[in-house]
Amino acid sequence: MIKNYLKIAWRNLIRNKGFSLTNILGLTIGMTCSIFIFLWVKDEVSFDRFHAGHNNIYKLMANRDFKNSIFTDENMAFPLAKALETGNPQIKYAVMTSHQENHLAQYGNVKLNKDGYQVSDQFFKMFSWKFIKGDAKTSINDPKSMVLTESAARAFFGNEDPINKVIKIDNQLNFKVSAIIADPPGNSTFKFDFIVPFEYTSTESKNRMHEWSNSSNFVFIEAMPGVKQEALNKYVNDVKHQNDSHDQISTYYTFAMNKWHLYGEFKDGKNIGGMIEYVRLFTIVAIIILLIACVNFMNLSTARSEKRAKEVGIRKTLGSDKKQLIIQFFFESIILTCIAFVFAIMAVYLLMPLFNSLVSKNLQLSVVEPFFLTGMVIIILFTGIVAGSYPALYLSSFNPVKVLKGTFAAGKSAVLPRRILVVGQFVMSILLISATIIVYQQIQHIKNRNIGYNPNNLMMVPSSQETDKNYVAIKQELFNSGLISAVTRTSAPITEVGWKSPSPDYEGKPAGSIIFAGLSTDVDFTKTMGTKVLMGRDFNAMPGDSGVMLLNKAAVEAMNLKNPIGMQMRYGPRKYTVAGVIENIVMESPYKPVEPLMVYYNPYGSRMIDIRLKNNADVKKAIQVLRVVFTKYNPNNIFDFKFVDQEFGKKLITEELISRITNIFAGLAIFICCIGLAGLASFTIEKRFREIGVRKVLGASVQQLLMLISTEFLKLVMIAFVIAVPLTWWFMNDWLQKYTYHVSISIWMFAIVGIIILLLTLVVVSINTLKAALANPVKSLRSE
Amino acid sequence: MLQGMFQEGQMIKITNLEKFYRTEEVETIALNKLSMEVGTGEFVAIMGPSGCGKSTLLNILGMLDDPDDGSYVFNDIEVAHFNERKRADLRKHNIGFVFQSFNLIDELTVFENVELPLIYTGVPAAERVKRVEEVLDKMQIMHRRNHYPQQLSGGQQQRVAIARAVVNKPKLILADEPTGNLDSTNGNDVMELLTDLNEQGTTIIMVTHSEHDARYSHRIIRLLDGQAVVENIMV
């Protein structure tokens, strides 16, 4: 029996080539999108899950409650990890790591800039890295040992055995390679080339072990299985406050490893999600696209079915019951789905490199994985059953007497559901397209925000002891090239906040402190950055500059100062006079308001040399000049540079990625809609072929015929539009509320989307109608 | 070559008209150097065995199709090489069609079917209602104005089709086996209608297989293999 079903289903597909191809194309695109999205989602939700203890590992966080905002801080005091580890059986391990830092590493003649962490001794016990050479337990017992990743080892040593080789860091410290681990996988939050242990034995470190109020390292704990997070939170707060009773503004809590990647955003001290939103969004998009493709199948099948009514009638008179017909039609849809699935898999393989570069991941499709196999069965059954359900039920219910007497007319009962489905398809497509445009507009809006400085034509070169020593000569040579208009030095890249701390003290300061970002610079800071001085002056290289401070506008507002120029500020042991007020510079998230900033004059604490190119300067030539100058004066480091506009652009990476993905998916969704529409139009025309002929004989023009057929579809699109607009507004307005600076949704955008969709419908339908409209009516009348 | 009886003027003159149908394997000569004339106000019947080219001729006369060779002068205008738009324009103002299978549009009511030609020639709505009602009245089908074609008998459907053909007051009516799907009573009714129209001045060319129907005409042109073989004048 099954063989018979298969045979008939197969023949039907072969016989109706246009129908089959349209459906296979739609379903293939739909499934290809879905597979890509599911791979992406799978990767996103798998972050950090490869660590054996991922269910019990936590990162420590602190909410530091300042007057102007709650600052969510990942930095912890140096002795905290050790203190947590001792004396509580609930804690399995506690680990401290530095921030990820970039260092110059050298072996023989090979000099490379590599990223690494300093870690405390339990690091390799808590986290499950794959050891290729050496032993996890002992690898960092020696304070001068280093663990390298496989690719870093290859970069330094090629095929030589790396174990016990010595690597020099920053031209001063020697580390001996003790172990090699596999590179951290793409779904790891930690990304590094090397790991070195913290060093606890020097007197400096011993002193730091009593330094409870400075926080600059990350702390992780792994709890024993079954320990409640509340208990851990309480314990951490207790330990910290026992050791540092001054810390009144901080509340400590644990942040579960399983949430690091997907729930990485905090606002006002509360977790507000993060990537999880996009994971949800794209899961919905994948389902929508698949549904649109299924709807195509339903519409085309039922439209075609009116031609097959006679077949159904005959089958029924010959004894086929309803159930058998239902099974037969399901077989057709499942076979079609399977064929489309095979094409989709091929498309996924072919397009994988493209998709990977689009989402900057390294995803792979492995056909033998259980995840894939279950996914495959789910996708095929879902698509096949959803797509086949309506046609199967509809077709099998034809009344054979009516059909065979020829009085069968697929009346309103068949046309209405089809119209509803088409409207549904277009609602989803219009929603996707509008959402895409709004996301794009929002990104443009953020890009166009006044960020308080000019990131274009601005370069950064990392400082070193040598650049500090030779700064005057470097500056002179740069100016001599004629390509550069200003140079300064900063304690952090302008695209980052180097440190944050409570505001300085000043006369009339109210209780409770405000959190400030800090930056120290050399002269020509505002000139190099292209930042406006709103009041007072910039540093001017006078000896008195070291006692002078600049504030940004946000600081003046937060401190509620009427006349800040000349005010005395006390910060730690030092006193400063406010010399100037500058514009707000966006150093952190471009989506958030700028926080108060204080800028000191301190040329020697610099991490970056900032170089402003002249507007008309040839960038390639400038890089050349910089290379020559820095190689000359900073020979022990690798010449490295960054363009500030590119660094700033990285802040928009997630949104740009989302924008690109939604662009593509919205485009494909509308494309699938259009092929469905084309199919439906061609069926309608086939059915009305004779009518078109009659009308032509009676004098209808081609335009009149096009309008006749098109209005039927245009009406549906119009209804879809009316439904989609409020829906889009509702969804997207909600999304935009996330951003302090956001666009408002404009009616014009909807008008343009509406016009585009209407034109698209008109074109698709007209192309199909044109053939019938131009045909010689003699033919259509003969075909009677 | 015989002339039409009513020499008020010449409406149609075709000379050496040729029409071929080419398919992949065969070439059929549907009209083979056919020449004939029809005068204004004539009622001509065209007869001949199946496949001899009657419908082909009618389609060309009705400007639905163009000849491969030869000349076709309609009201002193050479139309053989007219493009589609010009033909359509000439057609919708001058010619009405009646088909064997009625060719009514199922989705439209009787009234709407008859109204269509007026819409396509741009007649204003009020005028349309008047003219459609007038002609429905004349065809005695007024009481069915809001019915759909499926709800009518064959004879009634053909009356609607004739009403639709004449509503624009065409100078020429082309009828291809108008009684072919009707019983003799209904067939006679249709023939009476056509005769009436002809008496009021409309030129009629009718294809038929029925000698009985042909007797309503003034003249019979007999075709064989795409050529006119005999012409009989009825008196």
Ligand SMILES: Nc1ncnc2c1ncn2[C@@H]1O[C@H](COP(=O)(O)OP(=O)(O)OP(=O)(O)O)[C@@H](O)[C@H]1O
């Ligand atoms: N579209 C076409 N393609 C190929 N051959 C055609 C086509 N239309 C007509 N013919 C051929 O042209 C010839 C004349 O056909 P036509 O329809 O004019 O015949 P007819 O005299 O109207 O016949 P009947 O009395 O059966 O209606 C026939 O041999 C027919 O097979």
Ligand SMILES: [Mg+2]
């Ligand atoms: Mg014929």
